[in-house]
Amino acid sequence: MKRYCPHSIQQHARHRRGAVFAYVMAYVTLSMLLLGLTGTTLHLIMRSSQTDQRLFQDLSRIRDVESAIREDAVLADQIQIEDNIATLSTASRVVTWTVSDNRITREETTGDTRDALMRVIFRRATELSFITQSDSLFALRITPPAPAATSERNNTSTKTNTPLRAVEIVLPRPTNDIPTNE
């Protein structure tokens, strides 16, 4: 004979329904929490990684330019700066550094022969310029573009988040040169 108790089953079913509802609520809440946390974290990591990648590319290009132009400036007997062109000459060769928009070009010539050509292209909107600091010093100024959305926030912060701003590579120039870009 089949035994059953309608009252007990109804009670049990009510209990189970409540338990299922609590389970679902807990599951949904925890899932939302976990998904929200994961999403935010991944977004932050990816954005930070992109910013850092851009920054280190800038730094890498600056290092390439720095090492080459320092060597040229130390070896040069005569340096002339006119607008965006720096001509560093020795007795045997002439090295011309030309800045134009976001690119800088190094051209090394001996007589009429071009011996070497190097071109470094920075990010778009990067500003490059030669500035004369004194009779015996000049500098190459590199100003990477400010990040659009966070520029104001970054300007106020000093210690925690430091964006890459203008960088100057200071170079010596022979004292007999007359600065032309003051």
Next chain:
Amino acid sequence: MKNHRINHQNSTAEEGTTQLRRGFLLIELIVAMILLGTVAAVLPVTLNAVYKQRQQERFERLAQLELSNIITRLRIDNSDHQLSDWFLEMYPDASVEFVSGQQAADTTLAPTIISILREQTESQPPLQQTLTTWIQRPESAE
């Protein structure tokens, strides 16, 4: 009578199961909360450590560039220099130190140790980039 006993037994068993289920739900929640709490506690610390390391690398690279600039200026006018404006704009809390070494007997050059320091939080030592250059000091040239 017999039916009643069976019903009573069933009812007791169901209550036990419900209590067990309730308790199990609580344990599940506690375990989930502990796991979430652990992740929430560890993740920001790890990310912050990575972020700080990248900041340090960036500082080191720019400090090396600035040290080269200082040495260039030092060789021109032979006096101690302050940090450039562009560097101070990025790191206002940075400072530069010059330490003159003893001139060697067989040379007119004297070593100068230049360090760029940047304060960190109170629990950490300051970041430091140091470069030694050999320059002809006025007193050694005389």
